[in-house]
Amino acid sequence: MSGAELDAAGITDPELRLAYACCRELNALHGRTYFLATRLLSRAQRPAVHALYGFARWADDIVDVARPGECDADRAARLDAVARELFAGLDRGGSTVPVLAAVIDTAFRYGLDRGLFQDFLRSMRMDLEVTHYPDRAALDRYVRGSAEVIGLEVLPVLRTVGAVEMAAPHAAALGKAFQLTNFLRDVAEDLDRGRIYLPADELAAHGVDRDLLQWCRRRGCTDLRVREALAEQHATTRRIYRFARAGIPLLDPISRPCVETAAVLYQEILDRIEAADFAVFTRRAVVGRWRRFRVAGVGLGRAAWARRVDRVDGPTGAHRPRTRPATVRTANPPQHGIAHRDSSRGGGR
Template sequence: MRAELDAAGITDPDLRLAYARCRELNARHGRTFFLATSLLARAQRPAVHALYGFARWVDDIVDVARPGESDADRAAALDAVAQELFAALDHGGSEAPVLAAVVDTALRHGLDRKLFEDFLRSMRMDLVITDYPDRAALDRYVRGSAEVIGLQVLPVLHTVVPAEVAAPHAGALGKAFQLTNFLRDVAEDLDRGRIYLPADELAAHGVDRDLLQWCRWRGCTDLRVREALAEQHAITRRVYRFARAGIPMLDPVSRPCVATAAVLYQEILDRIEAADFAVFTRRAVVGRWRRASVAGAGLARALWARRGGWVAPSRPARVRPAVVSTAGLRLPAQRGSAPPYATGGGA
């Protein structure tokens, strides 16, 4: 960690502790993502840890129930974080460890505060919304919960094309990761009272909340549910195909990290399919040895890329959310009456 902070030019002792806290959150909660992050150049890693650590910290405020805490209490805590975050962005720093690191990262890399506004908006949605009627409604949530993470990380990774060209692909990769989680965690989300699958697309297969809950209680996957999940699985595959087109747009030093994360997350989809969508009885995971194998190949590519002596620009290009969208993606319609995949998640 010291070498990473030194390489990134982070010298203030308190700030170094703040970044260390974010790295700890990343290592504990995001095994696949943390492994991929280790393939970045040392100078890039602290910023990515800060962005992930902040997202994880806020997500826990919303999702982790504490004794005697109500939804109103969690909403108040989220509002307090938002107020402190934006005040810190205005004044250049914070005394709260996680906020100190993410604010420093935001200022160093010129991140637009609207990306944080969109993220916090989606976190608030989790306190009041339990179902999404259609793809457009789910996209609005995913815009803030996942796409903005890809957009925040993009200036840290750097690109060989204008940032606005690579941005839709970066947003789509964050979205693909999130959609993968939705499929893997159907049972866990049901236990929290939530469904992150478009209700109208489920209904086209005769699936509703009651049937999903029945599958959860019985520990089996009804044929209608299997067909609905297979359709969501295919949609997610198509998002990955669009997202992967952005990897060659990244700086060569950053490509092995992103490619490794994409491969490992797609293999979660492989395991879901191989298990015949038995998401109510098992959680699809990529084994330790497979993760190590993919990461090892990525490390070889990363070390080769670093030999070029690449130096990051001091003021990387800033991504403007207004031009960032995967709405230009056009995909063929799925079979049945479910609508074709369309992104946007319009803010």
């Protein structure tokens, strides 16, 4: 992480700076869209977003990427150990684990509710215990922790122009829309892990079940019934994006280009899924590098203008981070078993 970002955020402790740098590396490796969009934020905002994403990425890898000879019970034990250390660290004000040191510091600076972390870890645990969701309500309970809370955690960092309560439902909805986009994009990959993140009753209405999905995976084709079911999920996700994006004007002007860029690029994943006629079993829908840079370039111009206005007129955001005088000790970065892929259930699988 650049020293300028850490300086702007008021992060001066050397070991804590290394902890934030570890989180930034996780974001850069796995969150191509998110990392690019984060570059549109002010320097002072970026470390906190990296910390929140890095923690989500780390926990997600625990449940998704098994070490050699490791079973689900072993991964559950590792996840439980992370949870114990996180909440103990929140109580005592720090941790010796770099990712946790950074996210705890961020939680303190922005006054984040520890219940958000509890909800997130509960959903991560579900990935080790639940292989399908019978209906929309059950899936929503999972998505609440795996995605909506990420939007709510980031909201104080982004800041709002009015009451945070007005923007919160939209922030949660955007996290949800990103997650549902991932579910559509990653149907085949999730099947390979034995999981289905689509409501079983909504699939059944089109004559679709696990056996048919697995048949499509083996054959590399999309049955007409599956195509119709995926199209319905696609339409649902579009509606959630429309509600979520209505909240962007409620954010601090400096933060709007970042969120708009991420929303545009993620919606383009939906465009590519639809353009490929829902051929999700043979290809992974992606937005190309040059298209990402082009959209980000537009956002960069808007971000530069917003910062210029902010310097002239003064800050408009309703939330500013607290100072953090305490020193948080960190140890050498642990081995996380990180897989090199652009995915994270915590706001961007």
